[in-house]
Every structure is written in C-alpha cells, then in structure tokens.
Amino acid sequence: MMHALAFALCLAGFVALALATRRQQHEVIGRSLPRGPVRGLRIAGAAALMLALGVLVGWQGWGLGLVMFSGHTTLAAAIVYCALIGRVRMAARKAGQR
Template identity: 65%
Template sequence: MSHLLTFVLCLVGFTGLALAMDRQQHDLIGRSLPGSATLALRIAGTCALLLALGVLVAWRGWGLGLVMFSGHTSLTAGIVHCTLIGCMRGYARSPKPR
C-alpha cells in the first residue's frame, strides 16, 4: 500500500511541477496561467513530493526510505516526461484550425 501511495504522490508532485512551467502551460493550455495558480502548482507539487518522502522514511527508515524515494521519483519523472512528449507529438499531428 505504501508503494502505491508514494507512487501516486510522486506522480501528482511531478505533474504539478511540470504544469507550473511556462512552456508546458503554453503548449498544453495555449497561454500562461496566472502567477497565483503557478505558485499553487509549485507548492502542491513540492508538498506532494515531501509527503511521499515522509511516508517512505516513516515506513522503512532513512536508509532504505531514501533509496525507495529515489526509485519512485525516477519512475514517475520518466512517466511525466514521456507523457508530455506524447501530448506534444499528438498536438503536432492534429490539424491546425484556420
């Protein structure tokens, strides 16, 4: 259960951090979000990652918890990265409105 929880928290964290970047906002939404929304996404993403770290450290201790956190963050960062690439390729292939 802790693996699933930390996986979801890391996925939410990296998604929030990715959506807080101007380039992804322009690519996915077509405009920049207000500064308050960007700040909220950054804070939510950071808090989700810190919470995932806390869950793993509480469950397995600092030694193994940090190693597991490294694995979870590597996997979820790769998933978010590949998803963004796939979205951009899909948008590039779709017909542009005139």
C-alpha cells in the same frame, strides 16, 4: 499499498511542477497562468514530493526510504516526461492531418 501511495504522490507532484512551467502551460492549457496559481502548483508539487518522502521514510527508515524515494521519483518523472512528449507529438500529428 505504501508503494502505490508514494508513487501516486510523486506522480502528482511532478505533474504539478510540470504545469507550473510556462512552456507546459502553453502546450497543455494554451496560455500562461497568473502568478498565484503557478505558485500554488509549485507549492503543491513540492509538498506532494515531501509527503511521499515522509511516507517512505516513516515506513522503511532513512536508509531504504531514501532509496525507494529515489526510485519512485525517477519513475514518476519519466512517466510525466514521456506523457508530455507524447502529447506534443499527437498534437503535431493532428495539426498535420488538417
């Protein structure tokens, strides 16, 4: 259960951090967000990652908790990265079919 919670927090954190970048805002939303929401996304992303770290370290201690955190963040970042690439490719394919 702790693995699922930590992974969900890592995934949410990386999604928020990705949406805080202008490039992803243009590709996903179609426009840039104002500074306030961007700052909020950055804070929320960092807070989610820190909360995931706290969950894992509190559960397994610093030694194994940091190793687990590294694995969770790697997997979550890879999923977000691949999802963003897939979204761009699907949009390009749809634009080519028109």
